[in-house]
Amino acid sequence: MQVVVNLKAKKRLAARVTGVGVHRIRFDSDHLDDIADAITRENIRSLITANTIKIKSFTGTSKGRAHEKKSQKNKRGTTQGSKQGRKGARVGKKEVYVAKVRSLRRLLKIAKDRKDLTNPEFWALYKKVGGNTVRNKAHLRLLMDEIREKRKD
The missing domain is CATH 1.10.1200.60 (Non-ribosomal Peptide Synthetase Peptidyl Carrier Protein; Chain A)
Structure with missing residues (x-):
């Protein structure tokens, strides 16, 4: 049975090294011992290149709805007959x-x-x-x- 190691500090260090948020850091569950042994920034960097520590891709705000709305707006005519309200x-x-x-x-x-x-x-x-x-x-x-x-x- 494997002993669960608290790797919060390692995660924080990896986040500092890579310049991303803590929540984007993912550890490979098969190599947790290697990660626990890593104490320097150099160790962390080598684990990243070995793909033991992975960085989740950044997810931004979707523009899908905004694009849809813009295309709808462009469809609306401003010709005679489509105008509402006084001049x-x-x-x-x-x-x-x-x-x-x-x-x-x-x-x-x-x-x-x-x-x-x-x-x-x-x-x-x-x-x-x-x-x-x-x-x-x-x-x-x-x-x-x-x-x-x-x-x-």
């Missing part, structure tokens, strides 16, 4: 306003840099853009044309 529910009023104001201000800046607008004219239109008086780019171009016409008169 304002999908894209907020503020986001629409910010995008519009930025594009109009960019247009104004270009016109000012080209010397199409004088500084006071630029600021008059800039304030109109900020106050949401200008509807869109076409409207802004129309207002700029009106300003140019007035200047010629």
Whole structure:
């Protein structure tokens, strides 16, 4: 009959040597005496190469469900007929306003840099853009044309 030896310290040492967790260390039940005799790190390393001490492979979190969910999400259409909710529910009023104001201000800046607008004219239109008086780019171009016409008169 074989005497059961407490190999907890050996397991800890093997874990330290290999740099893995204690729970991943497995001992070969036929060579427990050899493992009990191993007292140095070098002994442990030689037992690992001899496959007396085995390291269980690492098990990570499965991505299967995540992949499945992503593929489902990609199948859902965003075409007309598949959308639910008002336009304002999908894209907020503020986001629409910010995008519009930025594009109009960019247009104004270009016109000012080209010397199409004088500084006071630029600021008059800039304030109109900020106050949401200008509807869109076409409207802004129309207002700029009106300003140019007035200047010629």
